[in-house]
Amino acid sequence: MLRKSLAILPPTLDKTYDRILSAISEEDSEYAIRILRWLAFSRRPLLVEEVSEIVAIDVERDPVFDCEEVLEDPLEALNICSSLVTIAMAEQNGWAKPARPVIVLAHYSVEEYLISERSRQGRAARYCMHDADCNEAIARGCLGYLLRLQRLDSLTKERLRELKLAQYSAEFWISQIAEQQAEVLSQLVVNLFSTRNIAYLNWIRIHDPDRPWEGHQFGKVLGDVPAPLYYAACSGLTRVVKLLLKSKVDVNAQGGYYGNALYAASAKGHEQMAMLLLDSGAHWPVQDGTSRTR
Secondary structure, three states, X not given: OHHHHHHOOOOOHHHHHHHHHHOOOHHHHHHHHXXXXXXXXXXXXXXHHHHHHHOOEOOOOOOXXXXXXXXXXXXXXXXXXXXXXXXXXEOOOOOOOOOXXXXXXXXXXXXXXXXXXXXXXXXXXXXXXXXXXXXXXXXXXXXXXXXXXXXXXXXXXXXXXXXXXXXXXXXXXXXXXXXXXXXXXXXXXXXXXXXXXXXXXXXXXXXXOOOHHHOOOOOOOHHHOOOHHHHHHHOOOXXXXXXXXXXXXXXXXXXOOOOOXXXXXXXXXOHHHHHHHHHOOOOOOOEOOOOOEO
């Protein structure tokens, strides 16, 4: 019996993964792709409850998030992806915070196989992944999720707990988009970067990349935060800056840790961005004699 069992085992890991992926049902296939994509390219381990909402994100539709697709039981993700994923415990940022369960790829070789050229050759070629495409999809998913917050005039700690993927989206969409500035992504960012859209303020309330150490600041109002051009310049989003400048925003608007968009771009090492802003009439913020801008 043992010899018979060994005889039917795939001779290589590639064939093992190809067999496992091919065995995923057609009904679960799209969900599995979404889960595996995020697990392979997310910027940190994803909490179990975050994965339960990831399956509800389809970047090919508008809106991208469908609450009807959220997993009632988050651990169902383990069944959808079979033995390719597992549960682990991850430490949280911050002193004395307990470790929390996360869903991760079962082995580093899973990701290696999914992004390899070899995965294109097997029966499970639909699961083959490309770095640029996956980062773009995650960025679009995060932006689409944040744009849902335009319906919330106020945000509380209790409400944020219900929005399982809001923290990740607010904290990491910029890093997912940093090298992917396709036109569709830039327009989504501009949609978020509208001061007429409460989603912009809610994003900053959850995670202000200018002052990440502050944590949640649910009491912030629009007058407390820098203009969108500041964040675009600080983050090196050149296409977005160009779109904002075309809309005649104030290139010298004051605010933020660095004082204005030009100083932020320079401080972050975005030299071409700084030149673009200078050519558009930006000037250095005025110092008040105490190393602070005014």
